[in-house]
Amino acid sequence: MKRNLCFALVGWIIPFGLYAQDFSVGILGRSNVTLNRFNEKLGMAVIPELGLLGLYRLPYQQPLEVGLSLGYSLYGTDLEERDDLFPDSSEMLRLRKYHNIWNAKAHLRFFPTPWVHFPLFFEVQGGAVNINTRYAIRVNAVDEPIEKDHILRDWVMGYGAGIGYKLPFRKDPTSGHIEFRVLYHDTAFAGFLKKGQAQFDPTIGDFGEFVYQPNRAPLTMLELSLGVFFSNL
Numbered sequence: 001m002k003r004n005l006c007f008a009l010v011g012w013i014i015p016f017g018l019y020a021q022d023f024s025v026g027i028l029g030r031s032n033v034t035l036n037r038f039n040e041k042l043g044m045a046v047i048p049e050l051g052l053l054g055l056y057r058l059p060y061q062q063p064l065e066v067g068l069s070l071g072y073s074l075y076g077t078d079l080e081e082r083d084d085l086f087p088d089s090s091e092m093l094r095l096r097k098y099h100n101i102w103n104a105k106a107h108l109r110f111f112p113t114p115w116v117h118f119p120l121f122f123e124v125q126g127g128a129v130n131i132n133t134r135y136a137i138r139v140n141a142v143d144e145p146i147e148k149d150h151i152l153r154d155w156v157m158g159y160g161a162g163i164g165y166k167l168p169f170r171k172d173p174t175s176g177h178i179e180f181r182v183l184y185h186d187t188a189f190a191g192f193l194k195k196g197q198a199q200f201d202p203t204i205g206d207f208g209e210f211v212y213q214p215n216r217a218p219l220t221m222l223e224l225s226l227g228v229f230f231s232n233l
Contacts, residue, residue: 022057024176026229032073032185033224037217042075042194049073053107053227065109069125073101076195084202085137094138097151097198101219102130103158119166123183129158129219133193135210151198151210152191158219160185176230183223189216 030049034042051071058064078097083090105127111118132153136145162183169176191214202208 024055024229024231026053026227028225028227030225032221035220038220041215041217047073047075063111067107069105071103075099097135099133121164124161126159130155131190131192154191156188156190158187179227181225185221185223187219
């Protein structure tokens with residue numbers, strides 16, 4: 001599914017990059033501050049995120065931009081060294097669990113003036129959010145996994161709204177800009193695990209199972225982002 005999202009984003013970006021003068025691509029670094037029930041359940045203050053956003057400025061002096069983005073967050077990992085992961089084997093192996101958030105969203109930006117380089121904008125967004133925990137078993141940290149799979153994953157719809165400010169490049173404002181953005185993000189209720197959950201019990205069944213009780217909460221966060229955008233590629 002993540003591969004399909006990447007292909008969809010790239011397929012959307014390429015045509016506009018070839019034919020549109022008002023197309024821009026940006027790399028975003030975000031700090032997502034957890035709020036409300038999500039903060040209570042997760043017990044964590046900040047989740048870092050890396051994202052890619054493609055935007056197209058509508059023609060005829062319309063004060064609007066539309067776009068698509070893909071983002072990834074790693075909100076924790078667990079590491080155990082165990083010798084009971086496989087039946088009839090006492091080899092010491094590394095069991096690593098990764099807690100991830102993927103999102104793919106559509107964006108709509110409104111500028112108070114049709115001037116393309118006006119610094120202030122308002123944004124709304126919506127799309128799909130995947131929160132999941134997966135595991136990998138390795139002999140050591142650099143080896144290929146002996147086994148890997150998802151323990152738990154959930155898809156929900158997410159949405160957000162906020163405000164941003166653009167600082168065009170000094171030498172050539174039409175070539176790109178740096179931007180700051182603050183946005184409130186929320187979703188439907190999602191099932192997720194946090195660090196320290198999902199303990200492997202080798203005594204269950206023939207091969208053992210992970211034992212856990214998922215948390216449920218909307219993924220409510222305050223997004224603080226810094227991005228670098230390049231235009232007219």
